[in-house]
Amino acid sequence: MLKNIFTYLPLTLLLCSCSKPQPTTYNYRLFTFGTEVTTSIYTDDKDLADAGFEAIKTRFNTLNKQLHPWTPGELHSLNVACSKLKTIKISPFLQMMIKEGQHFHTMSEGLFDPAVGSLVKLWKFDNAANIHTSIPESSEIEKIQINRPSITQVKIKNDTATCINDLVRLDFGGFAKGYATEEAIGILEKMGMHDAIVNAGGDLTAIGSKGDTPWNIGIRNPFADGAIASIKTSVKTNIFTSGNYERFFEKDGKTFHHIIDPKTGYPSTETASVTVIHESGMLADAAATAIMIAGSNRWKEIAQKMGINKVMLVTSDKKIFITTQMDSLVTILDDELSKVIEDL
Numbered sequence: 001m002l003k004n005i006f007t008y009l010p011l012t013l014l015l016c017s018c019s020k021p022q023p024t025t026y027n028y029r030l031f032t033f034g035t036e037v038t039t040s041i042y043t044d045d046k047d048l049a050d051a052g053f054e055a056i057k058t059r060f061n062t063l064n065k066q067l068h069p070w071t072p073g074e075l076h077s078l079n080v081a082c083s084k085l086k087t088i089k090i091s092p093f094l095q096m097m098i099k100e101g102q103h104f105h106t107m108s109e110g111l112f113d114p115a116v117g118s119l120v121k122l123w124k125f126d127n128a129a130n131i132h133t134s135i136p137e138s139s140e141i142e143k144i145q146i147n148r149p150s151i152t153q154v155k156i157k158n159d160t161a162t163c164i165n166d167l168v169r170l171d172f173g174g175f176a177k178g179y180a181t182e183e184a185i186g187i188l189e190k191m192g193m194h195d196a197i198v199n200a201g202g203d204l205t206a207i208g209s210k211g212d213t214p215w216n217i218g219i220r221n222p223f224a225d226g227a228i229a230s231i232k233t234s235v236k237t238n239i240f241t242s243g244n245y246e247r248f249f250e251k252d253g254k255t256f257h258h259i260i261d262p263k264t265g266y267p268s269t270e271t272a273s274v275t276v277i278h279e280s281g282m283l284a285d286a287a288a289t290a291i292m293i294a295g296s297n298r299w300k301e302i303a304q305k306m307g308i309n310k311v312m313l314v315t316s317d318k319k320i321f322i323t324t325q326m327d328s329l330v331t332i333l334d335d336e337l338s339k340v341i342e343d344l
């Protein structure tokens with residue numbers, strides 16, 4: 001009997017060690033904020049990863065509802081109040097978003113302006129499923145631009161907001177994902193997960209690594225399928241890319257996309273994509289949008305004003321402008337592009 005126990009013990013131990021789960025990457029998808037959000041979690045605990053994703057899903061659905069400019073929710077109510085110049089009570093969270101938006105507006109010399117909602121709607125970039133294919137009448141653009149709405153025209157007092165221009169429609173599409181991916185990573189960390197990426201259509205926050213292997217993040221190529229560059233990370237990193245390929249239409253050989261120059265009322269031209277890395281997801285997101293509009297002439301000036309030193313700008317004629325700090329992190333995968341490295 002005793003002999004039998006010792007004969008089977010090593011086999012039992014072997015079976016036990018075999019069944020211990022090995023860490024692996026669990027991937028999840030969710031459609032929200034008008035884009036596909038992927039969450040990758042590296043762990044040996046599948047149940048924990050599943051619970052982490054469920055928590056992110058719940059939070060993202062709440063945020064999407066609260067921050068949607070055009071469907072019922074808190075931001076929509078504020079937009080309706082703006083159209084009537086009425087004062088409305090708003091949550092501390094919305095107050096924070098408006099104040100951050102005003103701050104980024106000042107930092108970017110007005111290139112970043114979440115009050116572009118009326119223009120976004122006129123150009124029909126407000127609905128991913130229903131992109132317009134014609135340019136609005138210039139008289140319609142003029143009607144908005146003559147009394148140009150700005151986020152500086154939203155006044156916050158106590159717990160209320162009042163718009164002083166009835167054309168103000170707030171659209172936080174330019175920096176909401178910066179807030180959301182960082183918060184999502186915070187949720188995972190609190191639950192005990194320290195190796196993950198939350199990626200909202202190319203705007204992402206990453207933490208940790210896959211064991212000894214860093215995460216390898218691809219930056220989308222604006223000219224072809226696949227990646228134009230890759231970035232390896234093993235510490236917390238926010239990587240945000242704005243591009244002319246997310247929402248756009250082509251007319252008379254020109255591309256019209258969803259990032260609008262608030263000063264002209266037309267989509268910015270000349271820049272294909274901008275990637276920014278910064279410790280703040282919201283600032284990285286806002287800066288990528290603002291630098292798209294700044295273009296190759298003003299990108300350094302606006303980056304400096306926004307306190308950004310890790311930037312890569314790809315022009316429509318296939319040049320890459322990249323800061324020294326960014327260049328040390330990025331591997332360019334397309335040899336055809338000429339690269340200009342600049343100090344900031």
Ligand code: ADP
Binds near residue numbers: 112125
């Ligand atoms: P994506 O959402 O594709 O990652 P961005 O972060 O650049 O790209 O955000 C683009 C969105 O920001 C637009 O769809 C619109 O909602 C909003 N937007 C457009 N122009 C501006 C602007 N000048 N300032 C702030 N937000 C803008």
Ligand code: MG
Binds near residue numbers: 175284287
């Ligand atoms: Mg942005």
